[in-house]
Amino acid sequence: MSVQTPVVTGWRCAVCRERVAISEIFSWRCPNSSDTDRHHVLEIENLIAPLRTNGDANPFVGFQRYLAWDAFAATLGFDFESRTKIIRDLDDAVAKVAGTGFLTTPFLRNDALSDALGFDQQGGVWVKDETHNVAGSQKARHLFTQLLHLVAVEQAGRAPWRDRSERPQLAIASCGNAAIASSTLARAVNWPIQVFVPEHTDEATIKILNSLDANIVRCARVVSDPPGDPCVFRFREAIVSGAIPFGVQGPENAWCLDGGRTIGWEMAVVAEDLPGALFSRMFVQAGGGAFVTCATNGFFAGATKPKIHAVQTEGCAPLARAFEIAQKTGGARNAGARWSQCMWPWETTPVSLADGILDDETYDWVGACNAMADSGGCPVVASEGQVRESYDLAHRVTNVDVSPTGAAGLAGLLAMRQEIADDERVIVILSGVRRQ
Numbered sequence: 001m002s003v004q005t006p007v008v009t010g011w012r013c014a015v016c017r018e019r020v021a022i023s024e025i026f027s028w029r030c031p032n033s034s035d036t037d038r039h040h041v042l043e044i045e046n047l048i049a050p051l052r053t054n055g056d057a058n059p060f061v062g063f064q065r066y067l068a069w070d071a072f073a074a075t076l077g078f079d080f081e082s083r084t085k086i087i088r089d090l091d092d093a094v095a096k097v098a099g100t101g102f103l104t105t106p107f108l109r110n111d112a113l114s115d116a117l118g119f120d121q122q123g124g125v126w127v128k129d130e131t132h133n134v135a136g137s138q139k140a141r142h143l144f145t146q147l148l149h150l151v152a153v154e155q156a157g158r159a160p161w162r163d164r165s166e167r168p169q170l171a172i173a174s175c176g177n178a179a180i181a182s183s184t185l186a187r188a189v190n191w192p193i194q195v196f197v198p199e200h201t202d203e204a205t206i207k208i209l210n211s212l213d214a215n216i217v218r219c220a221r222v223v224s225d226p227p228g229d230p231c232v233f234r235f236r237e238a239i240v241s242g243a244i245p246f247g248v249q250g251p252e253n254a255w256c257l258d259g260g261r262t263i264g265w266e267m268a269v270v271a272e273d274l275p276g277a278l279f280s281r282m283f284v285q286a287g288g289g290a291f292v293t294c295a296t297n298g299f300f301a302g303a304t305k306p307k308i309h310a311v312q313t314e315g316c317a318p319l320a321r322a323f324e325i326a327q328k329t330g331g332a333r334n335a336g337a338r339w340s341q342c343m344w345p346w347e348t349t350p351v352s353l354a355d356g357i358l359d360d361e362t363y364d365w366v367g368a369c370n371a372m373a374d375s376g377g378c379p380v381v382a383s384e385g386q387v388r389e390s391y392d393l394a395h396r397v398t399n400v401d402v403s404p405t406g407a408a409g410l411a412g413l414l415a416m417r418q419e420i421a422d423d424e425r426v427i428v429i430l431s432g433v434r435r436q
């Protein structure tokens with residue numbers, strides 16, 4: 001097979017097993033997903049072996065042929081070079097707004113952190129630093145493939161609107177980083193966007209969103225809503241009215257599960273070049289769950305399969321609950337058909353210093369459970385004390401200006417440290433920058 005041949009063959013629903021062709025435009029959701037039943041999520045079907053980068057510093061170019069987007073754009077008639085050009089042009093536009101385009105982010109053993117946590121020379125903590133990624137977190141990776149999809153459809157003349165002035169608004173429900181990332185990408189192509197944010201969103205976030213010309217909709221919890229996040233309910237209403245889902249929740253737009261894998265691919269190629277023992281564990285903070293799903297799917301395309309630990313806080317841990325129920329009711333692998341039994345909104349109002357992972361529901365719980373079940377991993381629920389300690393520790397011993405949410409994976413490592421041997425190599429992702 002040529003190095004220019006895309007590897008993704010299609011989509012398949014993790015719940016009802018319905019297939020969707022990769023050539024389908026706007027294939028955001030399973031065809032059986034509806035306004036009243038969002039318990040469906042499309043998964044990418046592909047076979048990546050062996051995983052190789054072409055060495056380009058932009059991961060979307062370096063791993064281009066593994067992207068679902070690459071296979072999709074090929075079906076629109078774009079040849080390999082034209083597809084690369086679409087990525088580069090869009091990246092240039094993003095860089096003008098964000099101050100940086102997409103670049104492979106650092107992934108190194110952090111000696112100070114390894115020492116502080118008592119690992120020996122064979123083992124240690126490898127840190128993936130996402131704080132300098134576009135818009136200051138990993139979120140833009142997920143969204144870039146959605147934007148590539150939209151732009152490619154327009155360029156191929158397949159969009160149902162006549163010109164740019166008729167573009168439907170983009171829409172996202174988010175409490176922070178994803179809203180900033182989506183508004184940054186939307187601004188890069190002057191696409192109007194509505195962001196549905198919690199009522200008490202901090203002023204620093206609001207200021208950034210305003211500077212990006214996002215249409216901010218603050219969403220209060222209202223008694224007439226069913227349990228769950230009011231931002232998600234208002235977002236879904238916007239989708240019913242014709243807006244395009246542009247968020248980081250797989251059941252709302254599966255294309256976020258494509259680009260998010262770049263972070264895992266980047267780590268996997270480093271892991272393959274590393275002499276000696278392989279990585280034994282990866283800690284990934286989980287809110288909506290798209291991040292842990294993608295980081296794992298990307299990583300597992302390589303030769304190493306660390307145990308995956310999705311990290312939540314004691315203030316909001318619906319994924320840990322789902323994993324446990326799934327294990328007891330037939331297994332945590334492919335548990336999508338047991339959605340209602342396993343996953344429902346956290347009953348109490350979620351609170352934590354790591355406020356970016358307080359999603360009422362882990363929307364991508366099926367992918368997150370698969371990641372843990374496939375690797376012999378398990379969820380970790382960190383105490384609020386460990387969340388604070390991880391944030392303090394990260395600032396004390398690393399030079400990464402990480403946010404509490406971005407350091408929450410480290411809280412999971414703190415929670416499990418006693419069970420981990422000193423010569424194990426573990427991964428922590430510092431996923432988002434602190435904002436003041």
Ligand SMILES: Cc1ncc(COP(=O)(O)O)c(C=O)c1O
Pocket residue numbers: 137138176177178248285286287288289290291292356357359405406431432433
């Ligand atoms: C910095 C950061 N890390 C991790 C996450 C968790 O990602 P996900 O919601 O996909 O689980 C978020 C989500 O908001 C975030 O902002």
Ligand SMILES: [Zn+2]
Pocket residue numbers: 013014015016017018030031032033039040041
């Ligand atoms: Zn389905």
